[in-house]
Structure formats: C-alpha cells, structure tokens
Amino acid sequence: MQNLTALDILGKLVSFPTVSRESNLALVDWVEDYLAAHDVRATRVYNDEGTKAALYASIGPEVEGGVVLSGHTDVVPVEGQPWETDPFTLTERDGRLYGRGTCDMKGFDAIALAAVPKARAANLKRPLQIALSYDEEVGCLGAPRMIADMGRTMPKAAVALIGEPSNWKVVNGHKGGIGIATQLRGHEVHSSIMHRGVNAVMEAARLIDWANRQNEAGRAGQPGPIDALFDPPWTTVHVGTIQGGTADNITARDCRFVMGFRCIPSETVADWRARYLDEIARVEAAMRAVNPEARIDTDIRFDVPGLVPEPHGDAEALARRLTGDNATHVVSYATEAGQFQAAGYSSVIVGPGNIAQAHQPNEWLAVSELEAGEAFTDRLIAHLAED
Numbered sequence: 001m002q003n004l005t006a007l008d009i010l011g012k013l014v015s016f017p018t019v020s021r022e023s024n025l026a027l028v029d030w031v032e033d034y035l036a037a038h039d040v041r042a043t044r045v046y047n048d049e050g051t052k053a054a055l056y057a058s059i060g061p062e063v064e065g066g067v068v069l070s071g072h073t074d075v076v077p078v079e080g081q082p083w084e085t086d087p088f089t090l091t092e093r094d095g096r097l098y099g100r101g102t103c104d105m106k107g108f109d110a111i112a113l114a115a116v117p118k119a120r121a122a123n124l125k126r127p128l129q130i131a132l133s134y135d136e137e138v139g140c141l142g143a144p145r146m147i148a149d150m151g152r153t154m155p156k157a158a159v160a161l162i163g164e165p166s167n168w169k170v171v172n173g174h175k176g177g178i179g180i181a182t183q184l185r186g187h188e189v190h191s192s193i194m195h196r197g198v199n200a201v202m203e204a205a206r207l208i209d210w211a212n213r214q215n216e217a218g219r220a221g222q223p224g225p226i227d228a229l230f231d232p233p234w235t236t237v238h239v240g241t242i243q244g245g246t247a248d249n250i251t252a253r254d255c256r257f258v259m260g261f262r263c264i265p266s267e268t269v270a271d272w273r274a275r276y277l278d279e280i281a282r283v284e285a286a287m288r289a290v291n292p293e294a295r296i297d298t299d300i301r302f303d304v305p306g307l308v309p310e311p312h313g314d315a316e317a318l319a320r321r322l323t324g325d326n327a328t329h330v331v332s333y334a335t336e337a338g339q340f341q342a343a344g345y346s347s348v349i350v351g352p353g354n355i356a357q358a359h360q361p362n363e364w365l366a367v368s369e370l371e372a373g374e375a376f377t378d379r380l381i382a383h384l385a386e387d
C-alpha cells in the first residue's frame with residue numbers, strides 16, 4: 001500500500017467489477033485501507049440500501065479554500081461488447097491500458113489517489129480533498145448526498161475538478177439533463193368505437209409531437225453567446241424507446257416512454273420540467289373528458305444540473321494554470337460538475353483520456369495520459385502549498 005504508482009492503483013481499481021448495478025463496497029474498502037496506510041481518514045456516504053458508498057477524504061489543514069478532485073467509482077456494463085481482453089484485468093499493450101473504466105474514470109481516480117502520499121509530504125496551506133461517488137453512470141444519482149455530507153463535515157473547498165475524460169483540456173460547460181418517465185393509462189375499447197376509448201399510444205403521440213415542436217422552435221431560435229458554444233446550441237427533447245398497446249384493433253390501455261431533456265445553460269432543467277408537466281396536464285384533461293379513469297403519471301429518472309461557464313471562475317483559472325490549456329471547451333454529456341457547481345463550488349471538467357473511448361468495448365487509456373496526470377497533481381500540490 002505504501003508506494004503504489006497510479007498504474008498500480010489503476011490495476012487494482014479496474015479489478016473490482018463496479019458496474020453501476022453492483023455494489024462498489026469492495027473497491028471502497030480497498031481505497032479506505034490505502035488511505036489509512038497513509039494516515040488519511042476517509043468518510044463513507046451510503047445509499048439508502050447500504051449496498052454502495054461514496055467516499056471522501058481531506059489531506060492538509062482543515063481550512064477553507066482547498067481543491068476537490070472528484071471521480072466516480074462505477075462503470076458501465078460490458079455485456080454484449082466484443083472485448084479482446086478481460087475487461088476487469090488491466091492489460092497494457094502498445095502504450096495503451098485496456099480495461100473497463102480505465103478512461104471513464106478510474107484512471108483519474110488512480111491519479112488522485114497516487115497523489116496522496118505527495119500531498120501528505122508537502123506542507124499544504126489549503127487542503128486537497130478527494131471525492132469518489134457511485135451511480136454516476138445511471139444519472140449522477142450518488143454525488144448529491146456525498147456533496148451535501150462534505151459540506152457538513154469539512155471546510156468548504158473553493159474549487160472542484162471533475163476528472164471526466166477531456167484529454168486534460170479544460171471543459172467549463174455542459175448541458176443539464178433530466179429524464180422523465182411518462183406512463184399513460186387510457187381506456188380499452190374495440191377500435192371500431194374508438195371515440196369511447198382513450199388510446200394511450202395516440203395520446204402519447206401528442207406529447208412526443210410536443211417534443212418535436214420544441215426541437216423545431218429551438219433550432220429556429222437565435223442562441224445567446226454561451227449557448228452558441230454547444231452542439232446543438234438549443235435544448236433538445238428526446239424519446240428513445242416507447243412501449244404500448246396490445247393489438248391493432250384495440251385502443252391502447254397503456255403506453256410508456258422516457259422524455260429526455262438536455263438543456264442549454266440559459267435554460268433550466270426545472271423550467272423545462274414545468275413546461276412538460278403543463279403539457280401533460282393539458283393532454284390528461286382531454287383524456288379524462290372521455291374517461292375519468294384515464295391518467296398520466298410521471299417519475300423523475302435523473303435530474304442533473306448543467307455546468308454553466310463561470311466568467312473568471314477560480315476552477316477554470318486553476319485548471320488552465322495546471323494544464324496550460326487556454327481554449328474554451330464545452331461538452332454535451334452531463335457530469336457531476338454541474339452538481340458541484342450547484343452546491344457552490346467553482347467547477348470544471350479536466351481529466352485524462354478521450355470520451356470517444358468511454359463506454360466502448362476495449363476501452364483504453366494512454367499510458368501518457370496517466371503520466372500527464374502525475375505532472376498535473378504535482379503542480380496542484382505545489383499550488384496548494386503556496387501561501
């Protein structure tokens with residue numbers, strides 16, 4: 001445990017098959033032991049069932065103004081993917097480290113953990129905090145409770161660096177996202193007398209056509225300067241799957257789908273949710289006018305605030321200084337960065353690897369990205385040791 005490199009630690013982390021649906025506690029046990037071996041006490045924050053935990057720790061003085069290195073411990077599944085190596089055995093070939101999670105994002109977790117002994121040895125003036133979540137890949141579900149607990153038990157850090165794959169570029173914006181499971185209950189009759197029934201599939205079509213109209217309006221609109229950074233520069237409203245109906249000649253009793261929103265920074269997830277619920281109320285009222293038993297139920301599947309670019313933000317300034325990247329980048333996938341920012345941390349995404357390799361079969365991280373990570377944390381530790 002004493003002198004593990006980022007490569008050693010990555011090999012260990014990859015060996016735990018922490019697919020989001022599984023427990024991550026074996027990995028958390030290992031990380032806790034590793035930190036304890038360096039005299040660093042970690043705090044766990046469990047999920048409701050006690051089957052998964054986030055873990056955070058702080059190195060250095062207990063004062064405000066530190067820096068959080070944030071990663072997630074869970075990975076996406078490997079089933080059905082043509083892997084050429086064992087996805088849970090780190091395998092080095094031609095300068096690449098293959099394994100599930102190497103890129104997204106156990107590589108960054110390993111870099112952060114490998115920095116612990118150096119941070120301990122340095123005379124830090126402000127703390128280095130490490131925060132590792134669970135259930136990121138299923139809608140950033142685990143981080144909010146961890147972030148709230150950190151706020152209660154530790155002096156507040158000024159900056160959160162979220163190490164999602166960005167090839168060490170500084171990403172200062174991402175869209176917010178919300179998924180709203182929508183279940184329509186209609187009324188079954190023979191289709192020859194469909195005027196007496198409520199066809200859940202055809203009513204769902206009204207809601208989906210509402211989504212089409214929102215997308216058309218967004219496309220036709222003129223984006224503001226920050227929104228214009230995104231591709232596309234408008235909020236997208238999407239339905240990927242739908243189930244409903246039992247026969248061609250029966251008005252469908254049930255229909256369900258998930259309405260997914262990816263929101264530009266100038267618009268909020270909450271506003272879009274409210275607009276959608278208004279539309280649902282309108283459609284539901286028309287359904288009930290035919291049959292009072294008809295209804296539409298909704299359930300929030302995930303709800304992640306966007307990362308809004310901060311004018312002259314501390315996180316961006318620090319990340320630029322640590323990486324030398326002076327350009328501006330935004331991404332369209334949601335991360336925990338928006339959640340840290342919503343909790344009052346100046347936040348950016350900056351981490352090893354390319355998002356193109358994330359979630360793929362034969363996921364890999366370049367050895368050079370891991371080495372760049374060591375230089376990154378060395379500079380960060382030097383920064384935290386400055387007066």
Ligand SMILES: [Zn+2]
Nearest residue numbers: 072104105164
């Ligand atoms: Zn990730």
